[in-house]
Amino acid sequence: MPLPKLKEIEGSAELEQMIEKAREASDMLKALSHESRLLLLCILAEGEKSVTELEQFLGERQSTVSQQLARLRLDRLVTTRRDGKTIYYSLANEDVRKILTAIYDVFCEPVRRRRR
């Protein structure tokens, strides 16, 4: 889907598709656009973690973290694996990692490089 020119697009089937894609993307972004959930994903980018580890990291209540994780699961940003009583979370796919990397480059890299 190339970014089409305004003139070409109005009322076209491409517009419909573009709107559909925007809806999908905004759904994913809604899941991302929350301070704690974004932090959770950043930590998971490092590798899989248990819920307890994530709770300790965020310093938030168990039910709060669990609900945030549930949201990330529903929007398919993370997947889980059970080992005994413990459930390990990790990023669901490379798409999530791509978006996170872009966010990371914009918001975090400048710090490291002493720019900004």
Add this chain to the structure above:
Amino acid sequence: MPLPKLKEIEGSAELEQMIEKAREASDMLKALSHESRLLLLCILAEGEKSVTELEQFLGERQSTVSQQLARLRLDRLVTTRRDGKTIYYSLANEDVRKILTAIYDVFCEPVRRRRR
């Protein structure tokens, strides 16, 4: 800011900074995570557009679009230029474009390449 290991980070100044960055990023993502606003930004990625053009494209009410644009202005994702009665909007900086490009790659490119 490298993604630090969990062990290294707890209670550290880096954690504080990481949280601050997450807050900044999630603020920007909140502005992005709205179907119409995302579409507006995609259109603006093509080049500057007047409010009227944007309204026509989205097919939404004038006040609705204007408020969405106001939100994007407040979060510094777009800038404006006045020419007579007309106000032209465009993307505010390369950071916005980077994030948009990543979203575009994930959600729109697969269509073009006949994948997915």
Add this chain to the structure above:
DNA sequence: ATTACATATACGAATTTAATGATATAAACC
């Protein structure tokens, strides 16, 4: 089978966000 531990879910209250209709500002034109 009871208990403890790790995690998930249900429900309600408080807050935030979005859309609408109405009104305001600012420039251009007569």
Add this chain to the structure above:
DNA sequence: GGTTTATATCATTAAATTCGTATATGTAAT
């Protein structure tokens, strides 16, 4: 000055999100 055009803001309401408390589920250990 009065009107039209382009855009912005305000106020209200409706809807969605978030977080807290409480409770439930699943696994393991005793």
